[in-house]
Amino acid sequence: MGKNTEIKLVCQPILSQLLQLVDKHSFKDLVKQKKSDYYYKAFKSWPHFVTMMFGIFSRCDSMAETCEGLRAMSGKLNHLGLDRPPAKSSAGDGLRNRGNEFFEALYCQLTAHYSAFLSDSRTNGLTIKELSIVDSTTIRLFSDIFKGVGRNPKNDGKRRVA
Numbered sequence: 001m002g003k004n005t006e007i008k009l010v011c012q013p014i015l016s017q018l019l020q021l022v023d024k025h026s027f028k029d030l031v032k033q034k035k036s037d038y039y040y041k042a043f044k045s046w047p048h049f050v051t052m053m054f055g056i057f058s059r060c061d062s063m064a065e066t067c068e069g070l071r072a073m074s075g076k077l078n079h080l081g082l083d084r085p086p087a088k089s090s091a092g093d094g095l096r097n098r099g100n101e102f103f104e105a106l107y108c109q110l111t112a113h114y115s116a117f118l119s120d121s122r123t124n125g126l127t128i129k130e131l132s133i134v135d136s137t138t139i140r141l142f143s144d145i146f147k148g149v150g151r152n153p154k155n156d157g158k159r160r161v162a
Contacts, residue, residue, distance in 0.1 A: 015057050016079040019050065026109060036102035043090040045102060050080050051091055063092050 027046065031037055036045045055066035070077065070085035077085065086094075111118070 013076070013079055015054060018057075019053065019080060021114070022049075022106075022110065023113070026113075027106070030102065030105055030109065034099075034102040034105060036098060040094060040098070043086055043094040045098075047082055047086055048091070048094045048098065049103075049106070050082055051086055052095075054080070063095060064088050067091055 027049075031045045051066060051070065054060075054070055055063070058066070058069050060066040060069060067086055067088040070082075074085055077083070
């Protein structure tokens with residue numbers, strides 16, 4: 001019996017399947033339009049996008065952890081469209097210096113393309129100005145406020161009542 005070549009998603013990581021939802025041609029057009037690869041020789045927009053998606057889905061806490069995770073699975077990077085894992089310094093520089101305009105436009109493009117599949121409550125009147133993104137640095141800034149929140153609050157063990 002031969003292999004069933006009709007099923008293309010078998011034995012591929014879930015992250016690879018999610019990345020296949022991003023149209024490469026549209027992605028390249030957006031890169032040209034926003035000039036997001038203009039100053040970058042080694043860490044282009046696609047590896048940057050893949051690295052950040054890997055970090056999110058792997059629940060990595062730092063860029064070092066993300067790059068080490070990609071390095072650990074270096075034999076399987078072809079599923080993600082990468083030749084090699086990014087260096088930690090290159091990924092950090094890209095994260096620090098590349099503007100958010102490219103990723104904002106990519107988000108809007110994907111939302112518009114897949115709006116028929118998204119819940120109506122999330123896309124009705126959606127604008128990028130209403131989007132709030134909170135990262136771990138923001139949470140650390142408010143750590144004193146969050147002491148009484150959660151299952152195991154710090155200090156006296158009692159939850160705050162609002």
